[in-house]
Amino acid sequence: MNNRNRGKNTGDDTLFGSEKQISKLKRAVQDMQYLLTREYPEKAASELAGNRYRLKTRQLHAVRGASASRLQVDNRKSKELQISDLKDKTLYLDGFNVVILLESMLSGAYIFEGVDGCFRDLSEVHGSYKRVNQTAKAVDLVASFFQKSHLYKLVWIFDQPVSNSGRIKQTVMDFAEEHQFNWEAELQYNPDKFLAESSEIVVSSDAWILDHCKEWFNLAGYLMKEESLSVNLITIVSR
Known part of the structure; x- marks a missing residue:
């Protein structure tokens, strides 16, 4: 049993x-945005912020994930679509990025809202993906979004080098066949590059993909509101 x-x-x-820790993280994000906006390299900016506030790893x-320069934020916002923009469109979904974020949201992990309005967690795939208790529910949430958005097609993109990527691909395709959804699933050796260069709408919270893609949709933000998800959300962005 899993x-x-x-x-x-x-x-x-x-x-x-x-509150003490959240306040410290907010100040670190402010500092990082200041430095990134002035074209400091991300590594240097994060080291300065981390040392100043004595941040743990x-x-x-979390601070790196939540931070971006003002130019990056403006660029990402200019390409963000709303649910009403998706009807009859094809959407490419960053498979592991989305599934693992939803699994984390559903299991009570801390979720962080960034300056770009995206939501990120602290989980990572280190060469191997393993299903968890929340995997099926995560796919159900994507299915609910697919139906409500009236998309024409949803394409899941998974990292081929990651162990068990073939299994999660098959899980998604079995679910699609059972429900007669117009879904596809692909394994890509370099999914970040593939998604960033795609002419289709993408779903991802990966910063590099968001900076380089043509258009994107904030699926996690949509699901939190539409499905009234109870999420352990931490906002380390000053309003």
Whole structure:
């Protein structure tokens, strides 16, 4: 029986569970945006912010994910589509990025809202993907979105080098066949490059993809509102 989930890591409540820590992370994001806007390299900017606020590794990971220059934010916002823009369109979905984020959201892990309005988690695929308790529900949520958006076709893109990518691809295709959805699933050796260069709408919270793609849709943001998901959301962006 599968008892795995993508919930919090040991120590995450200490790193992210108090106003003191959230305040520190907000200041770090402000500093990083200031530096990135002035064309500091991301590595240098994150090292400066991390050292200044004495951030732990997972805190720094969250800050990096939430940060972007003002030019990056403006560029991403200019390409963001709304649900009403998707009717009869084809959409390419960054498979592991989306599935793992939804699994994390559903299992109570901390989720971070960035300056670009995207939502990110702290989970990573280190060469191998394993199903968790929330995987089926994650696919169900994508299915609900697919039906409500009236998309023509949804194409899942998975990383071929990742172990078990073939299994999750088959899971998605079996689900599509069962429900008669117009879905496809592909394995790509370099999915980031593939998605960034695609002329189709993409779904991803990967910063590099968002910077280079033609158009994108904020699926996690949509699902949180539309499905009234209970999410352990941390906003480390100053309003």
